[in-house]
Amino acid sequence: MNILVIGATGTIGKEIYHSLKKQYKEVYAAHRKSTSFPVDITDSQSIKNLFEKLPKLDIVINAAGTATWKHFSDLTEEDYYIGIKSKLMGQVNLVRIAQDYLNNNGAITLTTGILAEHYESKATALSLVNGAIHSFVQSASNELKNNIRLNVVAPGAIAGDFPENQKFAGYYPVDIQKVIEVYKKTIETNSTGQILKIYE
Template identity: 50%
Template sequence: MRILIIGANGTIGRKVTEELSKKNEIIKVGKTSGDLQVDIADSSSIKEMFEKSGKVDAIVCIAGEAKWDDFENLAEEDFYIGIKSKLMGQVNLVRIGRDYLNQGGSFTLTTGILADHPVDKTTSAAMVNGGIHSFVKAVSLELEDGIRINAVSADLVEDAKDKYEDYFPGHTPVPMNKVVDGYKKSVLGKLNGEIIRVLA
């Protein structure tokens, strides 16, 4: 398979790329690194990326930003960071990318535990993750040519524990191999319209 991975050099992306590259051709994409570059908050940048990549069998997005802060500190513009990047960025990857997927191809988007179990300072991020879950379930009913779509939603991941554990009291970090398996299940399996929750 020819698989395009956006966020290939990130905490999760590195491990997913390493595993999927064992038996597949990987196109690594980052904001400033990789085989190709993309700003997912910019639909013209997404289009340009796909023009360079050509047809692929799977598109995986492990990228997207959202503002973390107390609700009382969040201005309208702060919410738009997550809406433009993580939410509409991934929606646009599907909207534009479906023309670059081979028949029977798949999309794998990324959300996180906050959609189901938000923690302090995550109003914006949780809202965006929940929106992606609804999008995945709805658009899976309409994609044609056997194209599938799923989202992987992991709890606090082991490799990000040191950075984020203070935000997630009582959350048991998820081993990275379990997180990687969630992406494999979406890319290599037959699931469609599913939220693949990865918990410790």
């Protein structure tokens, strides 16, 4: 099984990568500053270049993408476009392009977060793109070619990245290992069109 993890040096992505690497032989780690598999998800040509370089894949997991943290009253139009270009259209373009490079019955897993449906100060631009990705996954998953599955993992704040004893968006941070198990579930089951929320 050939697996690609994008954002493989981040808080979430590096744990996904190292966990999958223990279990599967061919796991590729991509991110902007990678010397082996550089990719910038905000640039469609860069996504295509990455897929051209790799063997045909079975699984693509994306844990990359950003948006602007600011109070609503401080957010400019340009600030919104940062998240739209990165976390939203970066992931949409990844799915759009990946469907031509994946094996039949492959799977793509995206990442959003708790802010899609719970309030946190300065997070409006994040909430906007997370919510849009949820709608996108529910629709696009019905129309992907070659039986390719599409899901999205929506974690709460990750413990360690955020103080464990402090609520974020109304919920305590979650253990990264729990989060990794959910990403793995999107590989190992036949689920598609699912929004897998991890906060309690």
